[in-house]
Amino acid sequence: MDFTRRKLLKTAGLASGALLAPHIWVPSEARAAALKKGEPLKVGVLFSLTGALAVPEEDSTLVLQYAFDEINKSGGVGGVPVEPVIVDAKSDFNVYSEKTKELILRDKVIAIFGCYTSASRKAILPTIMQRDHLLYYPTCYEGAECTQNTICTGPLANQHSKDLIPFMVQNFGKKVFFVGSNYVWPKESNKNAKIWLEQAGGELLGEEYIPLGSSEFGPVLNKIRDAKPNFIFSTVVGASDIAFHKQFKQEGFKVDQMPIASLTTGEIETRAMGAEFGAGHFLSAPYFQTLDNPTNQKFVEGFLKSPYGKNGTTHYNMEETYLSAYVFKSGFEKAAAAVGFENVTPRAIRDHSGGIRVEDAVSPEGLIWIDDQNFNTWLKPKIGQCQADGTFKIVKAADAQVAPDPYSIYPDIGVCTKDGLKAPDGKIRKNVI
Known part of the structure; x- marks a missing residue:
């Protein structure tokens, strides 16, 4: 073998x-x-x-x-x-x-x-x-x-971050900060995201990984505050994802000025953290509960x-x-x-x-x-933005299967x-x- x-x-x-x-x-x-x-x-x-x-x-x-x-x-x-x-x-x-x-x-x-x-x-x-x-x-x-x-x-990756990165650059700005859990999927996904970012004319200001399961984001958020990106690209998963979104808001970051674009933060994570912590942020995924069919x-x-x-x-x-x-x-x-x-x-x-x-x-x-x-x-592929009630409004969808x-x-x-x-x-x- x-x-x-x-x-x-x-x-x-x-x-x-x-x-x-x-x-x-x-x-x-x-x-x-x-x-x-x-x-x-x-x-x-x-x-x-x-x-x-x-x-x-x-x-x-x-x-x-x-x-x-x-x-x-x-x-x-x-x-x-x-x-x-x-x-x-x-x-x-x-x-x-x-x-x-x-x-x-x-x-x-x-x-x-x-x-x-x-x-x-x-x-x-x-x-x-x-x-x-x-x-x-x-x-x-x-x-x-x-x-x-x-x-x-x-x-x-070619079915989610390939669309999400240029969408965020076009709508929020070229400067981005990557945050992920420390294992193979976030790191390899970010290799893809860097290529999509370069093609979109964006600029990577920083890249940080935290241990899988960790709930301490203070040092990372301090680096993000200093870097002043237009948006954050997140590959944080599980309980860590919930902690990241909650601390983002608790630290005074504003979603309309610096939204998080994620590959993992969907309805179940938003429900677990509270809709007020997810509202305004973005997710790329093929499915959302609000799909009208x-x-x-x-x-x-x-x-x-x-x-x-x-x-x-x-x-x-x-x-x-x-x-x-x-x-x-x-x-x-x-x-x-x-x-x-x-x-x-x-x-x-x-x-x-x-x-x-x-x-x-x-x-x-x-x-x-x-x-x-x-x-x-x-x-x-589809992109959704989290609403005040924790559901997602689809803001972009592919015309055909990719x-x-x-x-x-x-x-x-x-x-x-x-x-x-x-x-x-x-x-x-x-x-x-």
């Missing part, structure tokens, strides 16, 4: 246990024998219900349960019900890695839905790839990755009235997670039609998922489809294909992370 560790950073050590103990694993081919027509399909749900990442990830767990309930009431997947095996990863990269092994070996799940941060995704990918298993990753991420074991339903209205009303809608709002990450359940349903059923129900493996699902569409009648954000080469999602491009700022590296990363010389490397 030729997977690259150049971007694992500190998470490599957390995930290494999966590579050091291959003798504990059953062969992946044994997965086919575990499927029996009429028995429920077990899937892993691996998000954090506690800790610093619980704010977005608890809702991902809740909306997956809602989606599978919805699917089961309509006949299930391949004629059988889905049985989610729910795990609390506790916002701990070691736990993500350990529980991935348990879900595959002990629980014998056919696929895993999980992770919010790229750090947690990279912690479990060595195990996923070693076992030729399947991860549905349902949120935005930085790209520069090409595996044959993931399906991603969130936007890549019949499918979204049905989704919002149904989810909020269900036992899973306890937190009182929908959110881009929740919707992307919801979509992943329907992508799984279509992929499994296509694989079963091709190879037979009892012969379906995680890899077979992935290989039959290219080109799968989730139509307007099912997708709250509107039609999306899975790219048949890189297995990311074609979607319509192709996902994992290597948009690295054209010389190659192109992600269904078989691996194809370099300009024609050589293909599998499982590049």
Whole structure:
């Protein structure tokens, strides 16, 4: 297996246990024998219900349960019900890695839905790839990755910050300050953002990263006050994101003079911090609760009235997670039609998922489809501004679905294909992370 560790950073050590103990694993081919027509399909749900990442990830767990309930009431997947095996990863990269092994070996799940941060995704990918298993990753991420074991339903950098940066420069000014959580996604996302900023004629005044889960932004805000940017570009996540917005206002910063443009601060974060702390700031995402279409209205009303809608709002990450359940349903059923129900493996699902569409009648954000080469999602980017009531007014939306491009700022590296990363010389490397 030729997977690259150049971007694992500190998470490599957390995930290494999966590579050091291959003798504990059953062969992946044994997965086919575990499927029996009429028995429920077990899937892993691996998000954090506690800790610093619980704010977005608890809702991902809740909306997956809602989606599978919805699917089961309509006949299930391949004629059988889905049985989610729910795990609390506790916002701990070691736990993500350990529980991935348990879900595959002990629980014998056919696929895993999980992770919010790229750090947690990279912690479990060595195990996923070693076992030729399947991860549905349902949120935005930085790209520069090409595996044959993931399906991603969130936007890549070329589908959000590429629009957000020039929008902010045009409307608020050229000077920007970057603030992010200290792990791979913010840093790699900001490499993309710097290119979009340069193309827009902007100027980067500073770049700061704070530990994941930290709530102390005083020193960073002092640097921002001294730099006097026109806007802040934020890749701060989880509980830290809430603390950042609250301290921004408490320190006397004015949103009309220096708004925060974020890739992560949506309805659920705004609800957690209080609408007064989110109002006026911006988010780039493919989904907002205020989208005006019949499918979204049905989704919002149904989810909020269900036992899973306890937190009182929908959110881009929740919707992307919801979509992943329907992508799984279509992929499994296509694989079963091709190879037979009892012969379906995680890899077979992935290989039959290219080109799968989730139509307007099912997708709250509107039609999306899975790219048949890189297995990311074609979607319509949007930009919203938070209002006084915590909802978002859409201020810009793409006219058509934008192709996902994992290597948009690295054209010389190659192109992600269904078989691996194809370099300009024609050589293909599998499982590049």
